[in-house]
Amino acid sequence: MWDFIVERKADIAFNTYQHASLVLQAVLLATVLAVALAVLITRVPRLQGVANVVSAIGLTLPSFALIGLLLPLTSIGPTTGFVAVAFYATLPILRNAVVGLQNVDATLLESARGMGMSELTSLWRVRLPLAWPVILAGVRISTQMSMGVAAIAAYALGPGLGGYIFTGLAQIGGANAVNYAVVGTVGVVVVALVADGLLLLLGRLTISKGIRA
């Protein structure tokens, strides 16, 4: 096992980096997208039901199936992986962002209005900072989930550690099958733990001391 890792040191390091980078970029895009959608949804109450249904259905959609559906559109390669990961990553963040924005006390918003804050200023200086802890919790859930989805994206020749898992599965009974599968799986777990730690740190830095739990 050890020899297996040492032999492929550079390759493993590269794939780990690729995996982390894929998830990071996808989650980043998902966060921006989800928050923008949530702002829209909280403004137009009718959209809320639609959003709930979409995110419920979206989360039940097996990632394998989604990748299959995406292939004709985005063809084999990293794009398919990125789109799939970003799609799943958006859903939990969207849910939390909607809840977070809705839970901002209405009297606070009225006092913001009463002091002459524009809608946009109020969003930027009051609603988003107050909803941020809940949004960030969504980002954490989403990141964890995306680690797994990204591994599956390797099926469509996406980047990352998923490749090892599929190689292991394909070679079952072979000499290195278990090594491949273990390196892929453990690698994903380690990346996930590190990412979670970093997000916790981000929370400490960006959540106002006045509302930190």
Add this chain to the structure above:
Amino acid sequence: MTTAPEKTSAGDEQISGAEIVLQDVVKQYPGQKVPAVRSLSLTIPAGEIVMFVGPSGCGKTTSLKMINRLIEPTSGTILIDGQDVRQQSENQLRRQVGYVIQGGSLFPHMTVAKNIAIVPRLLGWDAEQTSRRVDELLDLVGLEPARYRDRYPRELSGGQQQRVGVARGLAADPPVILMDEPFGAVDPITRQRLQDELLSIQRELRKTIVCVTHDIDEAIKLGDRILILQEGAEVAQYDTPDVILSNPANDFVADFVGAGSSLKALSLARVSDVEIRSVTTARVGDPVAEVRQRAEANGDSSVVVLDQRGRPRGWPMLRQLKGDRIVEPAEELEIDIDERATLNDALDTMLSSRHGAAIVTGARDQYLGIVDFQAVTDHIRAMEEQGGE
């Protein structure tokens, strides 16, 4: 902290408020048969506190919110200082009208200083001017700037939060301040102090303050005028507190003001109306022996301790004085009362004081003297004699 020069009394009389006029203001919500505000016409003189009172659902809050266009009137005109409020954009208007609501409604993720600085920031003040203003306001509402500036709202008591709320409403020095049940969320003792402080601030600033409350006692205490509203914001009576108490316009007003209005008259008389006695005082840092000598010469068994800025800090008995010099008492003084406080409040405070008297303070908590039961009963007797004539 160095002694800040106090404002001269000549400056106190300057009115910085603006007149508000409502002309046939109507608010009809779509889908509702009866209008929330049927037709309200009203002139609020510059520099006065006008209290809107009435049962819940009478349209008093709606009427208040139409002044800063949080609610748009269906028809009618509202003028501030002769200018139609619709002449400028909503946001511009609101930055020039202070707005204070229940509990202070501070933003929990911002420090006290940031909360107060909201409107100055919206108006584009520079950082230095803003922070100077924040400190000035904290001082005005009785919170030590160095100690409270960087705290978050959750680190403050309810009363302190409300004080910051008032400071925030005053931040850009608006001529008009709207208050919506400002002291509804605090306990009675804190409420009384906050009311006293508001009166003391108002004495200095002379803004036009419009304040909604459901508490008639609060209205009597704070208001230069009281507007009593019936359903549909129908004016039941609009007059000074003593006229409303002595001469209610109709049964509705009489009922609303309630029984015991002679007792309520106690909330009309202010501490400044009765005789304020002076007692021996000592500054923090004065030699104890000398203070004791002075007190004994005056025949006092206790002394009022003042800090360097002339604010009362404690009222110890002579035998409690220890050491060489007078030290600043650690605990908060709780038996002080503003000269604008009502006799009702004064009696309340005296009851909790072991001297059977309360320390009277003026602008910025300056020590004025003391008031005791004797003074209050004398005053009541004088009032009765006057009434009997």
